[in-house]
Amino acid sequence: MASSTLISDTQAWKELTDHAEDIKKSHLRDLLSNEERSQSLAVEFDGILLDYSRQQATLETREKLFKLAEVASLKQKINQMYNGEHINSTENRAVLHVALRASRDAVIQSEGKNVVPDVWNVLDKIKEFSERVRSGSWVGATGKELKDVVAVGIGGSFLGPLFVHTALQTDPEAVASARGRQLRFLANVDPIDVAKTITGLNPETTLVVVVSKTFTTAETMLNARTLREWIIAALGPSAVAKHMVAVSTNLTLVEKFGIDPNNAFAFWDWVGGRYSVCSAVGVFPLSLQYGFSVVEKFLKGASSIDQHMFSEPFERNIPVLLGLLSVWNVSFLGYPARAILPYTQALEKFAPHIQQVSMESNGKGVSIDGTPLPFEAGEIDFGEPGTNGQHSFYQLIHQGRVIPCDFIGVVKSQQPVYLKGEVVSNHDELMSNFFAQPDALAYGKTPEQLQKENVPPHLVSHKTFSGNRPSVSLLLPSLTAYNVGQLLAIYEHRIAVEGFIWGINSFDQWGVELGKSLATQVRKQLNASRTKGEPIQGFNFSTTAMITRYLQASSDIPADPPTSLPQI
Ligand SMILES: O=P(O)(O)OC[C@H]1O[C@](O)(CO)[C@@H](O)[C@@H]1O
Numbered sequence: 411m412a413s414s415t416l417i418s419d420t421q422a423w424k425e426l427t428d429h430a431e432d433i434k435k436s437h438l439r440d441l442l443s444n445e446e447r448s449q450s451l452a453v454e455f456d457g458i459l460l461d462y463s464r465q466q467a468t469l470e471t472r473e474k475l476f477k478l479a480e481v482a483s484l485k486q487k488i489n490q491m492y493n494g495e496h497i498n499s500t501e502n503r504a505v506l507h508v509a510l511r512a513s514r515d516a517v518i519q520s521e522g523k524n525v526v527p528d529v530w531n532v533l534d535k536i537k538e539f540s541e542r543v544r545s546g547s548w549v550g551a552t553g554k555e556l557k558d559v560v561a562v563g564i565g566g567s568f569l570g571p572l573f574v575h576t577a578l579q580t581d582p583e584a585v586a587s588a589r590g591r592q593l594r595f596l597a598n599v600d601p602i603d604v605a606k607t608i609t610g611l612n613p614e615t616t617l618v619v620v621v622s623k624t625f626t627t628a629e630t631m632l633n634a635r636t637l638r639e640w641i642i643a644a645l646g647p648s649a650v651a652k653h654m655v656a657v658s659t660n661l662t663l664v665e666k667f668g669i670d671p672n673n674a675f676a677f678w679d680w681v682g683g684r685y686s687v688c689s690a691v692g693v694f695p696l697s698l699q700y701g702f703s704v705v706e707k708f709l710k711g712a713s714s715i716d717q718h719m720f721s722e723p724f725e726r727n728i729p730v731l732l733g734l735l736s737v738w739n740v741s742f743l744g745y746p747a748r749a750i751l752p753y754t755q756a757l758e759k760f761a762p763h764i765q766q767v768s769m770e771s772n773g774k775g776v777s778i779d780g781t782p783l784p785f786e787a788g789e790i791d792f793g794e795p796g797t798n799g800q801h802s803f804y805q806l807i808h809q810g811r812v813i814p815c816d817f818i819g820v821v822k823s824q825q826p827v828y829l830k831g832e833v834v835s836n837h838d839e840l841m842s843n844f845f846a847q848p849d850a851l852a853y854g855k856t857p858e859q860l861q862k863e864n865v866p867p868h869l870v871s872h873k874t875f876s877g878n879r880p881s882v883s884l885l886l887p888s889l890t891a892y893n894v895g896q897l898l899a900i901y902e903h904r905i906a907v908e909g910f911i912w913g914i915n916s917f918d919q920w921g922v923e924l925g926k927s928l929a930t931q932v933r934k935q936l937n938a939s940r941t942k943g944e945p946i947q948g949f950n951f952s953t954t955a956m957i958t959r960y961l962q963a964s965s966d967i968p969a970d971p972p973t974s975l976p977q978i
Pocket residue numbers: 564565566567621622623624625626627630683684770919922
């Protein structure tokens with residue numbers, strides 16, 4: 411396919427469009443009765459099972475999707491990514507998050523240079539520094555051990571580390587090594603978030619890690635300045651050197667901020683913000699909390715999927731299959747959303763992280779060469795752990811809109827809780843729902859079944875479930891740090907596969923710029939109005955009126971220093 415040709419203009423796309431019309435006539439109830447089909451639509455790797463038999467798809471669909479992958483040069487694009495080519499063309503950057511978790515002896519080139527030694531230099535530095543803090547050889551300004559860490563960052567500098575932190579909090583090995591320590595995150599610029607974060611913390615025992623790829627993000631820099639004042643107010647200006655460290659690609663700005671670059675952990679422009687959890691962005695705060703050896707297992711898990719993705723044929727390649735099925739659901743069956751439903755509370759923060767990875771990556775309106783897309787790319791991701799979600803939005807999924815679901819289950823719970831005298835453990839109860847929901851969605855319930863159950867006629871339509879609602883089931887052996895790394899990489903690569911097929915740039919994010927620059931204009935005017943009494947100008951009537959109202963109504967609020975923030 412020539413690079414300027416849209417994927418939707420190809421014969422492979424047209425064939426899938428026609429094929430989708432046929433598939434829409436079938437029902438999952440019937441498709442699932444074919445055991446041979448079900449057996450073929452499942453794949454296993456390293457203890458992970460992907461069952462995609464509940465997709466509205468047949469073996470023919472899969473063949474046609476492989477044809478589409480061929481026409482989209484999927485294999486070449488994956489190779490280009492792993493070879494460090496500048497596939498993020500609008501920013502002229504390589505996309506090499508796979509290098510962040512490569513083994514020490516791997517060779518991954520960017521601009522003719524093997525980047526793996528640089529990665530391991532930083533990992534070694536993280537290991538050494540985190541061990542000093544954890545062992546108490548690096549202490550605060552008053553000689554006290556630093557037991558509490560606040561990671562200040564937003565977007566990719568927050569969501570991935572929070573997801574992994576939340577998951578590790580259930581891993582017995584991680585829990586044991588985190589005893590007596592706490593890790594908190596400060597992301598939102600809302601003063602409430604600042605107050606909540608510092609509540610109960612003592613600056614004497616707190617290490618603040620400022621995490622920002624660019625070191626210019628408005629929210630992060632303001633929060634970093636606030637916490638710097640919090641430290642200075644309690645311990646004096648010289649305490650900053652002991653209590654503040656940084657993770658960034660911009661070490662010049664780190665130094666300008668007042669953090670010693672020797673206490674900063676670098677990463678590189680070939681790591682996208684939302685793909686940075688395996689860089690110092692995640693590895694450093696998580697190593698402070700859990701120790702480097704636990705975090706290394708997480709990296710190894712991600713790396714195992716990197717190798718699987720790179721070398722496994724498409725028929726057995728979990729991220730490739732998932733990516734192609736997502737394209738099938740969005741572009742051919744017309745389902746714009748995807749629900750991420752982990753049946754484990756440990757993955758509570760997984761959907762929020764994937765929201766950013768997926769929607770910032772694939773929420774694009776033009777192809778990689780700038781041609782407007784005649785189809786919608788990306789999907790709307792949302793989710794909650796089961797069974798909580800079942801008591802929230804599943805009604806819509808069962809009887810309202812059709813939303814393809816990802817069910818994620820774990821064979822061995824990290825926390826088996828058995829009730830004495832009860833037959834079913836908490837985990838079995840959870841998993842009963844994990845197994846039941848996909849079938850409920852797929853089969854539904856017919857009016858005939860309801861009539862046989864003597865449901866009153868006026869309720870039959872209300873109690874009918876159309877079924878034929880697609881899902882995939884991903885069954886992980888357990889949720890160790892290693893498995894968490896695998897899950898992360900499966901989704902990262904799946905999202906890249908989708909973008910490669912749609913022919914978009916999944917690695918830039920120009921869509922976040924406009925709001926940021928308008929906020930800069932508002933911020934300038936707010937300052938000018940508050941300090942010099944200047945009138946608000948340059949906005950439309952509505953915005954001018956709202957800002958003016960806001961200024962007038964908030965003019966009597968005292969500008970307290972952050973140290974006097976009420977603790978929540
Ligand atoms: O790490 P930084 O540079 O502070 O950026 C934070 C986030 O802001 C964005 O650039 C846009 O929201 C994200 O892509 C990024 O993860």
